[in-house]
Amino acid sequence: MEFQDKAQSEDASVGFQMLSNIRIVMVNTTHPGNIGAAARAMKTMGLSELVLVEPKRPIDDEAIARSSGATDVLESAQIVPSLEEAIEDCGLVIGTSARSRSIPWPLLNPRQCAEQSVLTSKRQKVAIIFGREDRGLTNEELAKCNFHVHIPTNPDYSSLNIGAAIQVICYEMRMAIELQVSGDEQLWGVEWDRELASSKELDGLIDHLEQVMVTSEFLDPENPRYIMTRMRRLFNRAMPDKVEVNVFRGILSSITKKLGR
Template sequence: MLENIRVVLVNTSHPGNIGGAARAMKNMGLSRLVLVDPQQFPHHEADARASGANDILESAQVVATLEDALVGCSLVLGTSARDRRIPWPLLDPRECGTKSVEEAGQGLEVALVFGREYAGLTNEELQRCHYHVHIPSNPDFSSLNLAAAVQVLGYEVRMAWLAAEGQPSKVEKEELNAPGNDTLSTSDEMERFYGQLEQTLEGIGFLDPSNPRHLMARLRRLYGRSAVSRSEMNILRGILTETQKVVRGEPHKRKDK
């Protein structure tokens, strides 16, 4: 799907921005770069800024005109404020990402068009676009670096693609130091913990068994909603065991983990 979406940079003046845009594309899973009449390309600064995305630069298509860059496209989105003479359909970045993925998912070709660093797209170029995309930046400092603009739209495209593919947008991190202990504690394990916790709290004088004031019920509620894993339970039980040793006056060793 994402291979149907091309990033088009028009008349880019700084080669470093081309490399930065390529890096932003690769971060977000986009691979097709089209350069319209770049002022300096290929260039060592583009290679340096690509920082590992040099394959995108190597496969970039260089054309003379925007018309050449848009051949075969069914949806063209131009990044700019609205046309200065004629009102035009306007999307925000999130709508742009959703629209792009919807069209690309149907096998259609999509182009995200970015203008010159100093002047953006001309009115004539904007009128070749089906929609204009405006990034709602700080009005007191609204000018985005070209690569940053590519990153913003690339991110929204990726988020829309993840949603369309049914993939999570965040990945839970596993506890690498505790293989096999990442399952949740069982009910009986929790009961043994509550028993030891109650004994420990009585031992340090925090819990008065003659006047408990629902303390254990509140603690059960606290730990019950915490989804305690077995590795976490081992830590908690270890803390209680060492605390009980101190209360009994037994020697104990500090365990740094």
């Protein structure tokens, strides 16, 4: 599925630039395909800086295939001989962790990780470190981090591959910025093409509906119970626009005309 963003605006707008300060670090990766998947996951969310610490195999055709066009991220990826070098310029370092360690560390969920990262990225580099496919990061590597982040999973089946983990972490980075840029959650919800019906127009619709309900002998005006309240609640929470109200009133008028004959 190729998702296209609804807003086709330049991603260089205020806010999203911060993503260029967030670096993904992969340590001792075994399968180049996973490096490609990481590049794709990063780029879909607007991240671009990938650093590889001693990958076991170099970037190859499989990596390029899995990157699905995010080859610019692969091409600009730095390969460094040590984790220290990968993170030395970063103001915030967060390591992904699956297990409880001998010494507990401040643990963030992916959302908290993103919020802290986005805040720090306004002025400084941030690194999120992902470990080996089979056994993650060592205690020594985790001890170099400010925080650890843990992606919640099903305890009976926690087979989250590294590409999926990077996708989730990068998605949260983008969400944190989207919500920050929009100020609140106005960006989401109903962004309507028509003006919403006024309260008066809605009242007119409900009155009209009530007449038809009485004329058709569905509603006994002597014993209305809560039926009109239910109808009002239904239309109110649908927040109809002016066109929808007009269509509905058109239907009711046609019915009234037919019934009158």
